[in-house]
Amino acid sequence: MTSPTARLSGVLAADAGLLRERAADCDERVAALPPKPERTPEEQAAADAAQRPVRALRAEFLRHHGRAVHDEVTAGRTLRPRLAELATAAAERFPGLVPNRSRLAAEEALPQAHKEGLAIDHGMFFRQLLADPVTGGHLLDSMRAPTARAQELLPEFARTGELDLGTVRVARDGATAHVTLANTDCLNAETNELATDLETAVDVVLLDDTVEAGVLRGAQMSHPRYAGKRVFSAGINLKHLHAGRISYLGFLLGRELGLLSKVRRGLWCGDGSPDAWPHLDLAKPWVAAVDTFAIGGGMQILLAVDHVVAEEDAYFSLPAAQEGIVPGMGNLRLTALFGGRLTRQVILGGRRIDARDPAAALVSDEVVAAERVGAAAAVAAERLASPAVAVNRRMIDLAEEPPDRFRAYAAEFALAQALRLHSADVLSKVSRFSLAGRAG
Structure with missing residues (x-):
């Protein structure tokens, strides 16, 4: 049997034409089958058999032409689209490489x-x-540029010192910005909306010249089980995941390359302006104040900040x-903190780390009574608000998580x-969580 990649010529236009033909044929074969939930096992096997060789061809095409594709859709790396914009441009310029707008919708x-x-x-595309240092470096810098929404809201925040973004609130107190996660009906479970609102808030804090440090904390909950109590985060909203409302580009990948990279490394400001030199990263220290629990994505946030105060x-x-x-x-950041053995216990074995557990000293810097969490976080932010802290946190990050190491991990x-x-196992699990009513 001839390999589906054997006919690649190495010439971009010819190979793009081949991919377009093979992808169109695959789409027709899959479209002729019943919708996925109505397929028999044999029909699903037929869909998989149609998709597999085309995905192999896509992978080979990207190995040959990935950099050329990227340069084409970014005008020689002069444009800086975010993930969804980049994927849409690639779909339009190279049909069959990634899904087009209508199929995604x-x-x-x-x-x-x-x-x-x-x-x-x-996932194959990104x-x-x-994996390519040239295209990967450009993509990572692009994802750390401030969002248009944040730039539009910055004058309002500068004038009033407050923003209500929906699931996130921001308030300036002196040189500290307090960012409050307020998805109150579901224990700050992460949704597309929360990820977008939180990235906007982080951008605004980093862009505001009067702010020197940020504090992240959960609001008081309206959820019946924790009504009136502060909660940091219950992790990904599994009901939304089951319902198909968790975006791969906007949340699962975009959150890592955008929001959390901005918390850890700051905004990328290398736009060619002489005013940007020599500081191409606009970064500020962050403190997380943890009430009740930080589960899943909530704990991941803690791995990106500079100081953690825990109840x-x-x-x-x-x-x-x-x-x-x-x-x-x-997996990357917890291993740097815990080493391989304890990381396996937490991620593979589900070990919970209580704030009073000696191992928690590798996650949190202070453990205080519940009524002291806010004050302790404010003091920590004030202590970190120093130019020397800003430059040294960057040097620590370079030592702890070099950019090429992060990029290579992000690729996989x-x-x-x-x-x-x-x-199949994830779909089965999230279905059970949905039936059980678990928020995240």
Whole structure:
């Protein structure tokens, strides 16, 4: 049997034409089958058999032409689109390489178990771009540029010192900005909206010249079980995941390359302006104040900040084995803190770390009574608000997580997470969580 990649010529135009033909043929064969939830096992096997060789061809095409594709859709790396914009441009310029806008819109409306798995094609695309130091470096810098929404809201924040973004609130107190996660009905479980609002808030804090440090804390909850009590985060909203409302590009990959990279490394400001030199990263120290618990993505946030204050009865966990997906950069960053053995206990075995556990000293810097969490976080932010802190936190980050190491990990994560998102065991797990009513 001839390999589906054997006919690649190495010439971009010719290979793009071949990919377009093979992808169109695959789409026709899959479209002729019943919708995914109505397929028999044999029909699903036929869909998989149609998709597999085309995905192999896409992978080979990207290995040959990934940098040329990226240069084409970014005008020689002069444009800086975010993930979704970049993928849309690639779909228009190279049909069949990644899903086009209409196919994505149709898929986004479906429950997770009914999706065809278009995120896998995005995962392949971004894996290749991130693996290349040239395209990967450009992509990572682009994702750390301030969002248009934040730039639009900055004058209002500068004038009033307050913003209500929906699921996140921001308030300036002197030189400290307090960012409050306020997805109160579901224990600050992470959704597309929360990820977007939180990135906007982080951008505004970093852009405001009068702010020197930021504090992240959960609001008081309206959820019946924790009504009136502050909660940091319950992790990813599994109901939304089951319903197909967790975006791969906007949340699962975009959160890591955008929001959390900005918290850790700051905004990228190397736009060619002479005013930007020599400081191409606009970064500020961050303090996290943890009430009750920081689960999943909540704990991942703690791995990106500079100082953590925890309530004495709080706990931390990364239940990756329970949820079935990859916990963002948790494997990378927790290993740097814990070493391999304890990281395996937390991520593979589901070990919960209580704030009073000696191991918690590797996650939190202070453990205080519940009524002292806010004050302790404010004092820590004031202490970190120093130019010397800013430059040294950057040097620490370079030593702890060099950019090329992060980029290489992100490349593998991009595909691994896309595959997990559509795996049978994850679909089964999130379905059970939805039936049980678990928020995140």
